[in-house]
Amino acid sequence: MTPNPRQLDWDGLFTITLTVAVVLATFGLAYLYWLKRVIGTARAVHASRTENSGWLVVPGKRLIGNRPDADFRQRLDRAATLARPPFAGRLAILGGRTANATLSEAQAGADYLELSVINPDLSLILEGQSRNTLTNLRNLRELANRENDRQARFLIVSNRYHLARLGLMAASLGLRHRLEPAEPRLSHRAATLVQLAREGFFCLWFVVGKEWATITRNRRMLARVT
Numbered sequence: 001m002t003p004n005p006r007q008l009d010w011d012g013l014f015t016i017t018l019t020v021a022v023v024l025a026t027f028g029l030a031y032l033y034w035l036k037r038v039i040g041t042a043r044a045v046h047a048s049r050t051e052n053s054g055w056l057v058v059p060g061k062r063l064i065g066n067r068p069d070a071d072f073r074q075r076l077d078r079a080a081t082l083a084r085p086p087f088a089g090r091l092a093i094l095g096g097r098t099a100n101a102t103l104s105e106a107q108a109g110a111d112y113l114e115l116s117v118i119n120p121d122l123s124l125i126l127e128g129q130s131r132n133t134l135t136n137l138r139n140l141r142e143l144a145n146r147e148n149d150r151q152a153r154f155l156i157v158s159n160r161y162h163l164a165r166l167g168l169m170a171a172s173l174g175l176r177h178r179l180e181p182a183e184p185r186l187s188h189r190a191a192t193l194v195q196l197a198r199e200g201f202f203c204l205w206f207v208v209g210k211e212w213a214t215i216t217r218n219r220r221m222l223a224r225v226t
Helices: 010-025 029-044 070-082 105-112 133-146 160-172 190-216 219-225
Strands: 055-058 090-094 123-127 153-158 176-181
Touching: 010 029, 010 190, 010 219, 029 160, 029 190, 055 070, 070 090, 070 105, 070 153, 070 176, 090 105, 090 133, 105 123, 123 133, 133 160, 133 219, 153 160, 160 176, 160 190, 190 219
Parallel strands: 055 090, 055 153, 090 123, 153 176
Antiparallel strands: none
């Protein structure tokens, strides 16, 4: 439920306030629970071999000077390895324009990869409208529907700190998915620890927002998360 930066998202503002209230009411235990889940997932997910067909998915990440940052490059490099022959499925790179970028995250990701060298027969799909993880996945589902692949299986490649939230949201949206880490192991750099802390809060925010929408039968909010 990350707010769209170009307009005021009242649902997002309300649910983030509600999430803070939950953290305070539980003396931080609700947050610590999700932080533990995020760290556990980051450590536990192992690299796997992709099938020869299906969807390889790379969620976008904010660009630096119109280019992928180090984390985004890790995602793309791992996807490139998995996309080599005999893989004959689709590679979907997700992400629209954010901040001051003049091109989409998806396009920047495609420009970074030398796809003609990796696999000349690869089917590349760029999703250039979404601006956060949730809309990444919602738009991915729409892409699969437009491709008449409603039973699609997705192998979602991202950084380890990001995997728990991806799995939580993909399950909520009904996507048949597996998670693939971009890195061989979880880093213990300070920047990664900060990301893990943020992801714990984002997961709790998503859960609180979805529970509120379910309890109040708010169809508008439910449509965003299911």
